[in-house]
Each structure stands twice: as structure tokens, then as C-alpha cells.
Amino acid sequence: xxxxxRYSGLILPVLVVAAxxxxxxxxxxxxxxxxxxxxxxxVALASSxxxxxGYTGYVSFGHIVFYGFGGYVGIFxxxxxxxxxxxAILAGGAASGILAxxxxxxxLRLRGAYFALATIGVNEAMxxxxxxxxxxxxxxxxxxxxxxxxxxxxxxxxxxxxxxxGAGLALLALLLSYIVRTSKFGLGLLAIRENEDxxxxxxxxxPRAKTWAYVLSAIIPGMVGVLFFFKNGNVEPHDAFPLxxxxxxxxxxxLGGQGTVLxxxxxxxxxxxxxxxxxxxxxxxxxQLSVSGALLLMIVLFxxxxxxxxxxxxxxxxxxxxx
Amino acid sequence: xxxxxxxxxxxxxxGGLQALSNVxxxxxxxxxxxxxxxxxxxxxxxxxxxxxxxPPEEGRIMFREKEITKARxxxxxxxxxxxxxxxxxxxxxxxxxxxxxxxxxxxxEHQDLGNASKIxxxxxxxxxxxPRADQLAGSLNVAQKKRLEMAxxxxxxxxxxxxxxxxxxxxxxxxxxxxxxxxxxxxxxxTIIMIEHVMKAxxxxxxxxxxxxxxxxxxxxxxxxxxxxxxxxxxxxxxPKLAQQLLEEE
Numbered sequence: 316x317x318x319x320x321r322y323s324g325l326i327l328p329v330l331v332v333a334a335x336x337x338x339x340x341x342x343x344x345x346x347x348x349x350x351x352x353x354x355x356x357x358v359a360l361a362s363s364x365x366x367x368x369g370y371t372g373y374v375s376f377g378h379i380v381f382y383g384f385g386g387y388v389g390i391f392x393x394x395x396x397x398x399x400x401x402x403a404i405l406a407g408g409a410a411s412g413i414l415a416x417x418x419x420x421x422x423l424r425l426r427g428a429y430f431a432l433a434t435i436g437v438n439e440a441m442x443x444x445x446x447x448x449x450x451x452x453x454x455x456x457x458x459x460x461x462x463x464x465x466x467x468x469x470x471x472x473x474x475x476x477x478x479x480x481g482a483g484l485a486l487l488a489l490l491l492s493y494i495v496r497t498s499k500f501g502l503g504l505l506a507i508r509e510n511e512d513x514x515x516x517x518x519x520x521x522p523r524a525k526t527w528a529y530v531l532s533a534i535i536p537g538m539v540g541v542l543f544f545f546k547n548g549n550v551e552p553h554d555a556f557p558l559x560x561x562x563x564x565x566x567x568x569x570l571g572g573q574g575t576v577l578x579x580x581x582x583x584x585x586x587x588x589x590x591x592x593x594x595x596x597x598x599x600x601x602x603q604l605s606v607s608g609a610l611l612l613m614i615v616l617f618x619x620x621x622x623x624x625x626x627x628x629x630x631x632x633x634x635x636x637x638x
Numbered sequence: 639x640x641x642x643x644x645x646x647x648x649x650x651x652x653g654g655l656q657a658l659s660n661v662x663x664x665x666x667x668x669x670x671x672x673x674x675x676x677x678x679x680x681x682x683x684x685x686x687x688x689x690x691x692x693p694p695e696e697g698r699i700m701f702r703e704k705e706i707t708k709a710r711x712x713x714x715x716x717x718x719x720x721x722x723x724x725x726x727x728x729x730x731x732x733x734x735x736x737x738x739x740x741x742x743x744x745x746x747e748h749q750d751l752g753n754a755s756k757i758x759x760x761x762x763x764x765x766x767x768x769p770r771a772d773q774l775a776g777s778l779n780v781a782q783k784k785r786l787e788m789a790x791x792x793x794x795x796x797x798x799x800x801x802x803x804x805x806x807x808x809x810x811x812x813x814x815x816x817x818x819x820x821x822x823x824x825x826x827x828x829t830i831i832m833i834e835h836v837m838k839a840x841x842x843x844x845x846x847x848x849x850x851x852x853x854x855x856x857x858x859x860x861x862x863x864x865x866x867x868x869x870x871x872x873x874x875x876x877x878p879k880l881a882q883q884l885l886e887e888e
Contacts, residue, residue, distance in 0.1 A: 499743050499751050506740045509729035516689065516723075517790060518715030518744030574731075 323636050324497070328489045328577050331584065332358060336482035345474075350591060352478050352546075355485040357583035359539050361567040362488040362576075366495055366532040368565070369573030371525055372508030373423070374431040376561050377438030378536065383555030384441060385411035385537020386544045390457050391450070393545065399466075404480070404541045411537025412530045419529035423522065426511070435558070442556035456551035463545075477546040484542065488535045493576045495531065504528050508574070559604055563590075566611045572621025577637055581622065586610075639666040641700075642798055642829050643688070648697035650680075650687050650853075657683045658694065658853045667797075670820070670830045672844030672861070674837070676873055680853040681833045682724055685800050688831075689721050690714045702797065718746040720791035721800035724833070726783040730776030734767060735759070737775045737786055738793045745794020757793050765789045765819060781812050785819075792823065799823065801832040805839055817843060841865065849873065 335355055339348035364378045389407030392398040398406065422433040446454050467473035495501040503524045506514035515521050544550040563586065571582025586607075593603040618625045627634050643665040650658040657680045665671055673681050686692040688699060690711040699707045701717060709717075720741065729737050735758045742754035742761075749757060762768045765785045770778065775786060784804050791799055801820070805813050817839050824830060824843075834840035840847070841861040849857040849864060851873040857864055864870055 499754075502736065502740060502743055502751070505732055505736070506729055506744075509731055510727050512691070512711075513723070513727035513729065514740065514744075515711040516691070516715060516721060516727075517741050518712050518746070518794065519740065520712045520744075 324576055325490075325493050327636060328493065328580050329486070331577075331580050332482065332485050332489060335485070335584075336479070339478070348474075348478050350587075352481050353591075354584055354587045355478075355481045356539055356543060357564075357567060357587045358580050359481070359485040359488040360536050360564055361571070361579035361583040362485075362492045363532045363535045364564050365492055365568050365573060365575075365579040366504075366528055368568050369575065369579070370495060370501055370504040370508060371528045373525065373529075374565070375434040375532075376431050376565070377434035377436075377558070378532070378564055379558070379561040380434075380438040380441050380556060381411040381415060381533040381536040382540040382543075382560075383445075383552075384414055384540070385533075386540025386550055386555055387445060387451050387457070388537075389541025390459065390544045390550045393463060393541075394457055394459055400463075400480075400541075400545060403545070404538045407541035408534040408538035411540070412534040415530045415533035416526060419526040423525045423529060434561075438556055438558060438561065442552050445555065446552045454552060456549055456554075458549040459545065474546060477542055480542055481539070484535060484539055489576065489580060491531065491535065492579070495528075496576050500524065500527070505574075562611070563607055566607050566614070569611060569614045569619075569621055572623030572625070572627075575621070575623045575627070575637060578621050578623035641665065642667045642702060643831075644698075644700040645688070646698045646700075648684075648687055648694045648699060650683055650692060650694045656853050658687060658850075660697070661850075661853075661855050662697075663848060663855070663858060665798075665829060665831065667829055668824070668827060669845040670824055670832065670843055672840040672847040673831055673833045673850065674835070674840060674847060674864075675850035678852075679850040679873075681850055682802060683853070684850065685721060685802055685831075685833065688714075689719065689800060712744070715744065715794060716746050716748075718794075718797040719800070720745060720794045720796035720798070722784070722787035722791050722802055722804055724802040724806070726780070726787055728775035728778065728783050728786055730774065732775055733772055734762065734775050734778065734786060734789075735771040738762060738789045741790035741793035742795075745796065747795050754793070757795075758789075761789045761793045764792070764822075766815070781808050784808070784816075788819070792828075797829060799828050799830045801830060801834075803833050803835065805834055805836045813839060 335351045339351045360382065367373050367375055385407035388410035389403040392406050393403040418437060422430060425433055445451055451457060464470045464473040467476050503519040506519050507521050507524060511521055567582040567586045568579045570586055571580065572578030590603060593599040593606055599606060620628060623637050627637050641664045646662050648658055648661040661684060675681055687694045690709050690713065693708050698705060701719060706714060738758035738761055739754040742749045742757040762771050765788055767782060767785050767789060778786060788804060805816055808816060813836060820843055844861055847861055847864045848855060849870050856869045856873060857867045
């Protein structure tokens with residue numbers, strides 16, 4: 316019973332991710348597996364962004380930079396240096412973490428809209444840099460040699476393995492999110508979100524806490540980037556640093572409810588589900604991004620706390636389960 | 639008597655405004671120092687200087703025999719200084735208990751979450767907010783928010799507590815109970831500096847009083863001495879002799 320009380324907030328998030336991981340295995344259809352992979356990827360990215368956006372209260376419009384940068388580093392090591400997929404994924408995560416640490420030390424002294432603007436600048440600057448960086452293939456990027464899939468028993472098996480790794484990363488992201496949310500470090504982040512000056516007066520070392528929050532929110536996107544581009548077969552600047560993907564991540568987090576563990580997961584699920592429908596629908600296929608924009612506007616106007624935040628507010632007994 | 643806090647020639651300027659000039663005093667452990675002065679005298683600025691929010695340009699501040707003049711607010715908190723804000727700063731979307739836990743977790747005792755939660759409940763009981771522990775801080779009224787500010791500061795178990803107008807905006811019975819709370823805090827051995835406009839209260843609880851006017855320290859002494867001090871009366875009411883003269887001329 317004690318254990319239940321302690322970890323009750325973790326049950327729903329784990330169930331959602333587990334269901335996503337098992338669904339394609341049961342149905343056995345590769346198409347389902349690809350849909351589930353897309354959602355799991357979104358879950359991992361949105362949960363990571365939530366550490367910065369939801370817990371710390373800093374809006375990043377360029378979070379995809381960590382996905383792209385980590386992905387590039389990992390794929391480079393994989394193809395040019397012959398590293399294994401596992402070590403490349405770890406290296407991609409570490410590279411993004413280090414990038415976040417350096418960036419955070421510089422731009423996290425900005426607050427509010429200024430920080431948000433700086434993050435857009437960072438993403439665009441990184442894209443321009445990689446575009447001209449010959450070691451990473453410049454504008455044409457890096458293409459994987461087909462032989463890397465041989466270790467996994469061919470491309471088809473490699474896709475299957477990637478799917479399981481993706482599910483693992485999504486699980487890791489939500490565990491990280493939960494651990495941060497329920498830790499003393501997380502309490503400090505929430506205090507910063509609510510009132511940074513008051514938090515500092517109470518002893519929260521805000522510059523340090525914010526930097527670590529930024530680092531933690533960057534590592535898993537870096538790992539996901541390596542996995543995605545491994546699965547994709549190549550990496551190019553415009554695939555690695557799409558600004559609109561950053562905004563879609565914001566929509567997912569806001570839709571589900573920033574600052575909760577479950578919110579971004581449901582948000583990612585709902586948003587990807589909707590997107591899957593929109594891109595295949597004849598009416599919406601060209602304007603699906605405008606629908607995301609409109610959705611973001613509606614959320615900010617009507618349910619700024621997101622679906623889970625709204626539920627927590629309306630039905631207090633649910634608070635324990637909807638952590 | 640050990641000196642807990644010592645200010646030597648502390649000055650602070652905001653552009654053309656000399657907010658504090660040459661403030662110097664020693665605060666012995668266990669005392670309550672009342673800080674009074676007309677509006678805009680620089681009382682809150684002095685708190686901000688002591689607390690590291692706006693470090694002074696000149697002078698030195700020593701706390702527990704360490705220089706803290708240029709330290710950041712969180713360094714002060716970790717060394718055992720806590721404060722309340724004149725304009726309350728609750729963490730609105732966190733519960734009352736969580737607000738207080740922040741004080742306990744990041745203050746100078748650096749408690750873990752479990753202990754912090756226990757301390758929070760004790761402190762909330764002490765300030766009379768226990769029934770509201772699970773409510774969101776944003777839903778409290780002003781008097782309760784002032785108590786919350788105090789609870790957060792106390793949860794850090796500080797050596798020095800800076801109280802910035804905790805009585806302002808309270809009704810007479812709330813003032814009485816808050817004054818009792820302040821006295822009980824002193825009994826625990828916590829040194830207090832309190833900024834206050836409610837004269838009766840500050841005269842009653844303070845061991846010593848320091849008066850600021852236009853950033854200058856115009857008087858310091860026991861409550862009785864201050865009540866009779868001509869400079870102080872002048873600062874509050876204008877020059878008594880001049881007033882008399884003007885009345886006679888009329």
C-alpha cells in the first residue's frame with residue numbers, strides 16, 4: 316500500500332508507454348510499428364522538454380536542436396568512426412547534454428521572452444553551422460552505409476530493434492521526468508517556475524538548477540536523434556533542425572499539461588494521433604501545421620494548464636494518480 | 639554578546655537617488671531590531687542590501703563573522719538568513735506545504751524532502767496555517783500569505799530573520815496574534831530585524847530601534863529614546879518648532 320502511494324503517479328505513464336510498445340507486437344503489422352515509433356519518439360521528446368518548460372517554466376522554441384545535434388554526433392561516430400549503435404546513442408546523448416550545459420551557462424540568465432527568442436537563434440545558428448561543416452557532410456549530410464544494419468541481421472531486423480530501443484528511450488524519459496518531479500531538485504525547479512527571485516531568497520541556487528534542468532532535458536532528445544537517423548538511413552540539416560518540430564513539441568506539452576508527468580505523454584499521443592489523421596486527410600494535408608498553431612492558441616486561451624492540469628484542478632482526488 | 643550581523647558604511651545608489659548612505663550598526667544575537675522610517679526612507683532597500691538582492695556599492699556587511707557584501711541571495715539563505723517580503727511572493731501553483739518545504743530544503747539546514755515535510759507541518763502549526771497545508775498558496779488571503787512568508791522563512795531555521803512589514807494590512811486582532819508569533823520566534827533564539835509601520839507594535843517588541851530617513855540613519859537606540867528623539871519626530875511630522883512658529887504667525 317505504501318509502495319502504491321509512493322509510485323501511484325508513475326502507473327498511468329508507464330501503462331501508456333507499455334501499451335504503445337506492445338500494440339505493434341500483438342498486431343504484427345509494420346505500419347502499426349511505425350506509427351507507434353513516431354508516438355514513442357514524441358513521448359520521449361515531449362517528456363524531456365517538460366523538464367525545462369513544465370517544471371522550470373522556461374519556454375524553449377528551439378529544443379529540437381538537441382535532437383539534431385545529438386543525432387549528427389551519433390551518426391558521425393557510427394559511420395565514420397565505426398562505433399556501435401549503443402555507444403553512438405550514448406555519445407549523442409552526452410553531446411547534447413554538453414551542448415545544453417554550455418548554452419545554458421550563457422543564455423539561461425535571460426528570462427521570459429528573451430530566453431525563448433535566444434533558443435530560436437540557437438537552433439538556426441546550429442543549422443547554419445552544420446550546413447557549412449564539412450566534417451558532418453555540409454548541406455548533404457551523412458548517409459549511413461547499409462552494412463551497419465548487418466550487425467542487426469539486416470535492415471528489417473534493425474527496424475524492429477530500433478523500435479524496442481525507442482520504447483526504451485520513451486520509458487527512460489518518463490522515468491527521468493518522474494524522478495525529477497518528485498525530487499528535492501524538482502521542488503527547486505518548481506519554485507523557480509513560480510517565482511525565481513523568491514526561490515533564490517529561499518536558497519535555491521537558480522543558475523545551477525536551471526542549467527541542470529536544461530542538461531537533463533537535452534540528453535534524451537540527443538539519444539532519440541541518433542536512433543531516429545540510424546533508422547532513417549541518413550541525416551541532413553533540414554531534417555535535423557526543423558523549427559516547426561520544436562513548436563509541435565510545445566503544443567504536445569501544453570496540450571497534455573505542462574508540469575505533470577502524464578501530461579506530455581498524453582499530449583504527444585493525442586497530437587501525433589491527430590497529425591496522423593490530418594496528413595492523410597485530403598482537406599487538411601497541406602495545412603496541418605496551421606491546425607497545430609490554432610490548437611496552441613486555443614490551449615493557451617482556454618486551458619493554459621493543459622488537459623491533465625485542468626483535470627487536477629477540477630477533480631482534486633485525482634491529483635495523486637495524475638502526477 | 640556575540641555580534642551576528644554587522645554593517646559598516648553601507649551605501650547604495652539607484653541612478654541619481656542615494657537610497658542608503660553610510661548605514662552602520664551591529665546587531666547582537668538574540669535581539670529584535672526595529673527598523674522604522676517614513677515611506678521611501680530606504681528600509682526595504684536596506685533589507686535588499688543585507689540579503690544580497692541589491693548588493694551595496696560601498697561598505698561591508700559581515701554575517702556570523704564572514705563577509706557577505708557581494709554574495710547572492712541564495713548564499714545568504716544557505717548561511718542562515720531568511721526573510722519575508724513586503725509584497726508577498728507566494729509560489730502560487732504549489733501547495734502551502736510545498737512552499738514551506740522549499741524553505742526547509744534549500745535553507746541553511748538543507749533538509750531532505752521527508753524531513754522538510756515534517757518541518758513544514760510543524761512550522762505551519764506554529765504560524766496557524768496547518769488547516770490550509772494542502773491548499774494552493776495562490777488561494778490564501780493576504781493575512782494568510784503573510785503567515786506563509788513567515789512560515790517559509792522559519793522552516794529554514796535561520797539565525798537571522800528579516801521581517802518586512804508583516805503587520806501591514808492586518809486587522810487589530812491579526813496584529814496581536816502576529817506580534818505574539820514574533821515574540822515566540824525570538825524565544826527560539828532567532829535574531830530578528832523587523833521593518834514596521836505599526837508604531838505601537840514595533841515599540842513594544844523591539845529591543846532597539848534604528849530610524850532611517852532618506853537613506854540616512856538618523857537615530858538608533860531603545861524604544862523610549864527613539865520616541866523622544868527630536869530628529870525622529872521631525873522626520874515623521876516635520877519640524878515641530880517650525881510648525882509651532884507657522885501656527886503662531888497665522
